[in-house]
Amino acid sequence: MAIHKKEAFTQKEQDLAAFAKAMAHPARIAILKVLAQRNECICGEIVDILPLAQSTVSQHLKELKTAGLIDGSIDGPRSCYCINWKAFEKFMGEFSFLFNKLKVQNEKACC
């Protein structure tokens, strides 16, 4: 294939896919869970909780941040992360719109 054809799809389709992709790994789900549970933002605590090396966790955090699912700020020698609730609401809303809305008229089984 050589070429990934993401460009051939609509921006909204790409955005939804990117959002899903950011959550498409159990480690990142686990990170989001930790961030959601603790009111304050965590950094290296995540490394202690997850069964992964520090560098790997850092990489997952970077992906989540790039995707916009979490925010991060430097706090002295350590980094602080937290969930970007706005982004979450936006995407969850789009998923709901895309599928829940259509569900109503389609409820009956096909095939």
Next chain:
Amino acid sequence: MAIHKKEAFTQKEQDLAAFAKAMAHPARIAILKVLAQRNECICGEIVDILPLAQSTVSQHLKELKTAGLIDGSIDGPRSCYCINWKAFEKFMGEFSFLFNKLKVQNEKACC
């Protein structure tokens, strides 16, 4: 790395990640959209709509089916697919549970 450490996470984390992964590609989002829009179940129409080769579309359909997001049945010489609304509700519910529930108590900004 050689080893994917999925096993090191909880079943629920793995399930959510697998669900997200199934939607982590714009082509699959587009397929789900088509299936959601048409009341009856489609097969090769998807190939006409998407800018991808038949074999590629078939592969995406297989992934969606394996992940449980769609159902498929053979109808003579052609295949018929439709969205598995039950699975959708289940996963959307889990996402909402995981994040919306926690949002309430965390609304304030951190970092």
Next chain:
DNA sequence: ATTTTATATCGCAAATATACGATTAGAGGA
């Protein structure tokens, strides 16, 4: 100034995913 502590980044190896053409399989129709 040196050492510790906390993170990010680099480089690499292995696993997966993406895409397509070619081939296969099965149902209908000529």
Next chain:
DNA sequence: TCCTCTAATCGTATATTTGCGATATAAAAT
């Protein structure tokens, strides 16, 4: 029976992801 149409699967090239150790960076502590 032979051909056609639809869809799945195989083989393969390339791209991306995952994971870790090693290294770099930067603030705090000694």
